[in-house]
Amino acid sequence: MSPTRPLFIDGAILGAGDLTALEQIDRDRDARATRHLHTPGVGAGLELQKTTPPGQTGFVEVTLQPGYAIDGTGRELVVSTALPVSADQFTGDIPNPVTQQGSAITVWYPVFIHGLDAPIVATNGKTGCEGGGGPTRMAEDVEVEFGRPGDATLEQTAPAVDAGPGTGTWRVLVGFVQLDTATNRFHDAGTSADGVVAPTAGVRAGLVAGQAGRVEIRPQPTAASNVPAVVVDGDQLLFGLHTGTGTVDPLMSVDTAGNLTVKGNLAGKQTSGTVRLVSGTASDGVVLPLPAGTDQQAVDDGTLEVSILLTPRYPDPPQLGDRFIPAECRVDSDRRVHCWGTRFVPGGAWQGEVPLSCDYLVLVSVAQGGP
Secondary structure (H helix, E strand, O other), rough: OOOOOOOOOOOOOOOHHHHHHHHHHHHHHHHHHHHHHHEEOOOOOOOEEEOOOOOOOOEEEEOOOOOOOEEOOOOEEEOOOEEEEEEHHHHHHHOOOOOOOOOOOOEEEEEEEEEEEEEEEEEOOOOOOOOOOOOEEEEEEEEEOOOOOHHOOOOOOOOOOOOOOOOOOOOEEEEEEEEOOOOEEEEEEEEEEEOOOHHHHOOOOOOOOOOOOEEEOOOOOOOOOOEEEEEEOEEEEEEEEEEEOOOOOEEEEEEEOEHHHHHHHOOOOOOOOEEEEEEEEEEOOEEEEOOOOOOHHHHHOOEEEEEEEEEEEOOOOOOOOOOEEEEEEEEEEOEEEEEEEEEEOOOOOOOEEEEEEEEEEEEEEEOOOOO
């Protein structure tokens, strides 16, 4: 059904339904814009804060801090003051919680919030012969609700494309709690558990366009030092870290000509016809490194072939007519260097084994028939 809006003409008598419809169309429009352009979740605040009461040990008290969220219908969830998270409510909602093996502490249970419409009755009395005593305001409250393990990842049914905000049945995850069943008090609280994190509100978009020739994406509201950022400006695409002074130190950038500049090493899957190499000097007993970006597992399973060239380095100049003969210079299956030789005096006795260093060249290529 297409959205409709009321029209007024001079001299018409306006009823409560007309004014309510006028308010409702704006509310529905806001909800549709929020629902279709954003993903549901926490927009600000709403942390589960745990505190230990003075003089108490062994349990924590949990409060939901003020904040803002949107649910999957586009409804706003506004918590203006801290809400206590009740352990008594938990035991009422979850009468037989699952505990960890051999412990009185429960597994992690999800904590949700959802909307709740609370009518407010008029306090100014009747103002006309047709006046009634019904509510004149609707408080859009927020209520805390406990779920069961697994509820945090359940899919919820999205409303129809033309629908307004929901009635409050959509639940937004804000965190997790554990209860000590021996005392019926909370043991712990957090924003994540079992690999699930309380979601934050996001943006759905097919296009993000800057207004001043620059667009920046970063994972935190503040541009603190070392916060990663992706920047698109008029002449480059830049990946880097904030300096803490308002600028971004580039780690990788691409200019409008396609030139790529990288501050670190490039790593990726090695393809047929390519060779990676590393060289240097190593002493006896050292394990030779693989070239940067080489997957050790691909070497182990034979996808990549390793070739190594060693050149022994002679020791310091001989003294008193000493001579030197290299005896061994090789690597074993672990790429560990075995490099040594023997000093001697012509016509005299052997003076013993001497460990050596060597120059190495390690080449890694794709095995015959590889990708």
